[in-house]
Amino acid sequence: MLVGLLIIVPLIASLLVFFTKGNTSRTVALGLSVVEFILSLVVLFQYKHNPDSANLALNCPWVESLGIHFAVSIDALSMLMVLLTTFLIPLIILSSFNTSYEKPNSFYGLILLMQMALVGVFTANDGFVFYVFWELALIPIYFICLLWGGENRGRITFKFFVYTLFGSLFMLVGLIYLYNHTGFDTGIKSWAVTDLYEAGKSLNLNQQSFVFWSIFLAFGIKMPIFPLHTWQPDTYVNAPTQGTMLLSGIMLKMGTFGLIKWLLPITPLALAEWGGVAVGLSVFGIFYASCIAIVQKDYKRLIAYSSIAHVGLIATGILSCNQQGIQGAVMQMLAHGVNVVGLFLIADILMRHTGTREMNKLGGIRSMNGNFSVLFLIIMLGSVALPLTNGFVGEFLLINGVYQYGPWIAAFAGLTVILGAVYMLRSYQAIMLGERKDSAVAFGSLASTDKWVLYIICFAIVAFGVYPKPLNDLAEEGTKAILTYIK
Template identity: 45%
Template sequence: MNVSLILIILLLGAFSTFVVGNKWASKVALLFSLAALVGSIIILNHFQLGENINYSCPWIAQPQIVFSLQADGLALAMVLLTTALVPIIILSSFENKFENAKSFYALVLFMAFAMVGTFLAADGLVYYIFWELALIPIYFIALIWGNGDTEERKKAVVKFFIVTLAGSLFMLVAFVYLYSKAGSFLITDLYQLQLSNEEQTWIFGAFFLAYAIKIPLIPFHTWQANVYQKAPTVGTMLLSGIMLKMGLYSVLRWQLPLAPDAAKEYMPIVIALGIAGVIYGSIVALNQKDLKKLLAYSSLAHVGLIAAAAYSLNLDGFRGAVLQMIAHGFVVVGLFLAAEIIFRRYETRNIADLGGIRIQAPKFTSMFLILVLASVALPSTFNFVGEFTVLYSLSQINIWYAVLGGTTIILGAYYMLKMFQNVMLGPKNSNVFRDITTVEGVSLVAIIVILLFFGWYPKPINDLITPSLESILQIIHQ
């Protein structure tokens, strides 16, 4: 048993989904996504039993490239996040009708394949290939099946593609340079390099550009809100729930261990950028009239805080960042699904045109409220565990980091509860709003159960990720 099983399932699923045709595409895609989730759980069980689940084989002789996959606790946590969210995302889309559905769902599974590969890759070039492969399906998903004015959508999606690709090229140059020093792309060989301070600075900067755009951090965020708004909700969920986690994960896995001295030198600057994103995203979210755009800026604020913790260079920061990555993945998918449910009924995302939904849809209202409270880190929700750990880690560096970062709780509570009030409460709307369907309900309940369960009992995830994070910290501080 090795981790390549998950990649095989997802790749085979993408091919099968395309072949079966439009009628069965969504159901076949859901079946394979669930198979990938089961495969991930089986792999996790073998990992916990101490068995070897890694996979490695020579690929290209010159330059020396090894198709190497390694799954420690950190990588498995991100794989489980991906394989758990993809079935929920696919199921939640059953109420939508897509033209050329076979291509749409095949691209969703292929994107999941690329993201899982990114999390598992232990060879720099293999990692870069998976990193870039993930960009291709989301480009077509947003471009072809997106919403709004066609020309505006094209501009937003093309800008996203070009900016992201340009940032990644700097990372490729860094890998080529590291190969010239180590004679290998294997992560274990790259970790052993002794780079000068100047070399580390350039390597750190090259990786930072790629990751800051993907996460995104301000001022590299300009693509985010428009793409989140213009993409179909499935695409927005994939971007916000999983794809941006590729950047945050890669900070811990690649950037910091390869340039530890530069990381220590530039830590205050990067943490300041993350916290600035918290404040900026929250303030801009306050003034949004479009529900989907408000959620996009809310996501920007939350990932800014996660990024600050990822660069904290202490165990609590790393652990809080990973916990919050996972919690944010589930809650943001749930919030975008709630926005999509409203759009299906009213065909508008303009907050001013909504209201009075609670009277007509009490079940949906209750579920939406739980998601809103989870997003503002209410105690007993998974987000509270991650956010508290993040703020605690920042306080160990400088109390003002924690104070300023904590504004996300105050500002987030204000704009999220204000949004909920305007969208859901008030007198009955003249338009009929039917309560959630079974498919919508199952998707939301699955997310809520995970948020509440790990809000009360985060120990399994803590135990899974801590040894890997301790190993990374040991490399950084060695």
């Protein structure tokens, strides 16, 4: 029942927010998203206490004759993803307090609607429900980008929408194909995730390859993986800051999460056959995106490309299909979610305070606002995965896992650490240090809400860098559960 509440609360919250006006919208939205966060902590407590509790699973028939059940449940993996979502949404809402959006009720209502769909994606235990939530998550973000985005938003958000819809339709076909192969022994077709796993394993290599690529396409576009990434930089740059945070912080994880739960256990043969190609694409994407990131002038665009590089490493870890690789990927997904929200907030703060994100026009901000420079530094170090920050654990495990898969690939993937340090440190240097440029003069002090968001993010970065055990235990448990299905 609790898990049902997790989905229903944001839905009700979003409906409530639609009926508010002006500044009350954001306060109500913030309050309700905090309620959702507390609820997810209750779920965590319950899960720690008794993972098999009936409170953590919901299964009621939806379209009985087609074997579609509204089945959602919490396991270790989905618990982590739900926590990430419910933790980030209040921060994302809080970070918007210094920007005034037109029609705030629709803006915050759509964010909360998006939260409902995201929680649904992460908890779904039925292929059909997964697909419906997956598509549903696309509608609010489309409108957020379309209505509150920057210039050229019509064309860019449209490209984004068509890209992702195209991928998801292929996923739908892959899932229907699996569904048609369920129930060989019983004759009853079912969408339940375990039945889809069974069906996937009963297929031969050719059939599995078909399913693998049709589903991989959807996840690859969502993450995005080279060469399916062309929608991403423009969309990230043009979306409103909160939209970018949603896209990169949480929505990107839909793809990697899907890869772990909805692809690896379904197509083991195809993975053995085609995994190398997918890994090759991911690793090349790391290199490619890092190189482009180095030459970017716009800071927001730089983060967008760094995100492609990070997700490339995550995908490589997942596709290497061993304990360390997947566990590292899960840890890195959490760390990247938190860090990238911080980085995009910093880009937004720069824009608001100086009127530009061009790095050659920025410089010497440290001397104007030392506090900000420390917070920026912590987030930046978290994202280059320095030891004692949250990024380190995941990246260490990832490289370790990829090494087991292939030492050369690990060497190549390890480039992300070096190249990441190059563009991250260089951008920090350009923006914060050096000569004080004109744009930095009026930088002033940070707004209190921005400060709070940065404090919370920095706290999370350091806290889970020093003591990652609680998250790591859950990630290990989740990975083991998935690996038992694969083996």
